[in-house]
Amino acid sequence: MRPSPLPAVYSHVVGLMAWGVLALNASCAPLPEPGPEDLGSSIAPVTGGTILFVGNSFTHGNEEPAYSYNKAAVTDTNGSGVGGIPGIFKKLTTQAGLSFNVSLETASGQGLGWHYANRPAIIGQATWNTVVLQEQSTTPLPTARGGSPTAFTDGARNLRSLVLSKNPAANLFLYETWASPASVSAQGYPAGTPGLQAMQTDLRDAYFKASRELGFTGVARVGDGYLRAVDQNLADPNPADGISAGMFNLWSASDSRHSSKYGSYLSAAVLFAKITQLDPRALATGPGSAAADLGISATEAGNLHRIAYEIAALPDPVVTVRTRLPVTGATFTGAVTAGAPVQLTGGAQLASLTTAEGTFTNLVGATASGVTGTNTPSSLGTVPANANAAASGLGAHDGSNNVGSGHFQFGTGFSARTRFFIVESTLASAAVGDPTTVTLISASNQAVGTYSLSLGESDFTATAAGNTAASLAALNYTGGVASVTGTPAGSAKSKLGAVSFSLADLGVTDLTSVSAATGLRISSSTLDPNVIGLYTVP
Known part of the structure; x- marks a missing residue:
């Protein structure tokens, strides 16, 4: 059966032949010429x-x-x-x-x-x-x-x-x-x-x-x-x-x-x-x-x-400018001991993040507390009322907390200049980052369209296994399950890493299509997040 032609204009026909008979050395018909909306991808045949x-x-x-x-x-x-x-x-x-x-x-x-x-x-x-x-x-x-x-x-x-x-x-x-x-x-x-x-x-x-x-x-x-x-x-x-x-x-x-x-x-x-x-x-x-x-x-x-x-026969695609970037630096306030990396020793607040786009302090975020999978929630920040409403704030906690699946609301609309981020913790002997799916959600925690992003280990701060020097901060878990807090609790060395990404990374090309989005759903069986938030680039 002859395939249906694409909706385009044929300006000329070369070597017409029966579609059911494909003979050697037969002339092929030209591809459809692009329509007016596709002229940018038109090329002369060679x-x-x-x-x-x-x-x-x-x-x-x-x-x-x-x-x-x-x-x-x-x-x-x-x-x-x-x-x-x-x-x-x-x-x-x-x-x-x-x-x-x-x-x-x-x-x-x-x-x-x-x-x-x-x-x-x-x-x-x-x-x-x-x-x-x-x-x-x-x-x-x-x-x-x-x-x-x-x-x-x-x-x-x-x-x-x-x-x-x-x-x-x-x-x-x-x-x-x-x-x-x-x-x-x-x-x-x-x-x-x-x-x-x-x-x-x-x-x-x-x-x-x-x-x-x-x-x-x-x-x-x-x-x-x-x-x-x-x-x-x-x-x-x-x-x-x-x-x-x-x-x-x-x-x-x-x-x-x-x-x-x-x-x-x-x-x-x-x-x-x-x-x-x-x-x-x-x-x-x-x-x-x-x-x-x-x-x-x-x-x-x-x-x-x-x-x-x-x-x-496809028109050339619109190339999306993607801004998924590892976070290469961070500063904290509160219980912090200087070093390379700094040591979080208690209640600390995330103050800035640095990526290839610059250093940003206009952070809005939610502490990942009470949004749990298999681990017991433990946090030095404010504990949210329930798993679907993470607490406001930027508290970098020292308690283990695998996310499972949770909704993080920021109470604001997003623009092309919005950059989202996830700060994740792991043991010092492991590499930062775990398979994670991020989805846009509305104020009622419903998915907005079909926009989502899959993240992997390589998207996060590049920290080799066992190397804490390249991490954003070092910390010791004082709450959570014994396998990650150590015996006594707090004796297991841990570290932080992070990733930032944009609406473009989520596949958004039309901002009006996500006007109802006010938060993110984070889904992962292994991610141990500390803070999930956003900032705005100039």
């Missing part, structure tokens, strides 16, 4: 010439049959003799009747900065009409997730300038990589599909932000294609427990991070659709096709073609 792919194993492939696929038809500029995703791309363009001279410059495990430093003679050739850049898979992520956004931007900027200095008319595309079960775990995202979604959102934002700021031709949303396959129940999001019937595995069975043959084929199909602006649904799937060569069935290939079409 239907031939010399094209260079720059990247690592996410480009050259990590295993057979993709690794050496079609290697005789492409040029490996490093002489490694691989075909990979560029080899699949070459075959797809041949099937579509196009003439591309395809080359690749790849090095396993390396990022764009490495390629700029070590392969400028290859990349900086005037011969390239089109260049595709793929960054190391975690570098574009936020620093709290182990990434280095600055390194990504610098590498992309330098390579773009190098290419354009030799050929000012060259097209430059960024190749957006994918979230994977292994990377989600390693980078501190929640498990399962929520983690894949959260990591892909961070990758998408990073690639489109770089594309817009640096002036790239466009972004091939390969990683978004992976996520769409998961969302449509075509790809199994958790291959470790076996592949569900009727699904395939986008990731390598050996490491759940690199692409499988399905992932490599989808990558090439998305690149084909984005670069050529032709409809991949018209690509062949029978004998002699790239899909058949790789052992991908006609049904599976048809679904991958459709996903590539849907992804390439």
Whole structure:
């Protein structure tokens, strides 16, 4: 059945063909042109010439049959003799009747900065009409997730300038990589599909932000294609427990991070659709096709073609400026002993917080008391009347208090300049931060819309296990369960860390949609919060 076209205008038709007959070397119809509201994402089709792919194993492939696929038809500029995703791309363009001279410059495990430093003679050739850049898979992520956004931007900027200095008319595309079960775990995202979604959102934002700021031709949303396959129940999001019937595995069975043959084929199909602006649904799937060569069935290939079409036809997303940041400093008043970090010895009040955005003293907050899971509540601050109405105040207590689930009301509306924060305590032998879900709530403690945020250990103050020097404060629990207070009570060394975040991090793009929000719901089976609150940046 022919898929329904997206609501857009076709200005021309090239090589019309019957949708039910997909023959080799048949011309593909062009993708729908964007409507008036999407003109910012319109690009001119590239239907031939010399094209260079720059990247690592996410480009050259990590295993057979993709690794050496079609290697005789492409040029490996490093002489490694691989075909990979560029080899699949070459075959797809041949099937579509196009003439591309395809080359690749790849090095396993390396990022764009490495390629700029070590392969400028290859990349900086005037011969390239089109260049595709793929960054190391975690570098574009936020620093709290182990990434280095600055390194990504610098590498992309330098390579773009190098290419354009030799050929000012060259097209430059960024190749957006994918979230994977292994990377989600390693980078501190929640498990399962929520983690894949959260990591892909961070990758998408990073690639489109770089594309817009640096002036790239466009972004091939390969990683978004992976996520769409998961969302449509075509790809199994958790291959470790076996592949569900009727699904395939986008990731390598050996490491759940690199692409499988399905992932490599989808990558090439998305690149084909984005670069050529032709409809991949018209690509062949029978004998002699790239899909058949790789052992991908006609049904599976048809679904991958459709996903590539849907992804390439999307308008560019609105990039949200995210401000989820670890808290790097804090000051306290009250029972405080100076040191590095300071020691809280009794009733203390949080006076300021420092993040990459500055130091802030206009704090409004609630002491996390009486909102408990399995631990006995204990606090030096005012105890709230019940678990749904945390006490006003900024008392940093020294009693153990796992949150379970609690509502924290601030009695005020929020703006784009609002920054929320959570100050969390843990034993000195552990790392600060636990899996936590934050949700906007109204004054009656009801969720506002579907806005929420998943936090992990890496979002909080970066304090290595056993290292109290990088924490915000040190304290000894004097109340709570014996396993964390010690014997006698107060003998177990503990520490504080914190995280700050904004409405944008919660997914809010329209402030009017959250006008009813006055508080936060914090849900975690292990988080031991001291203070939850907010402040306003200038």
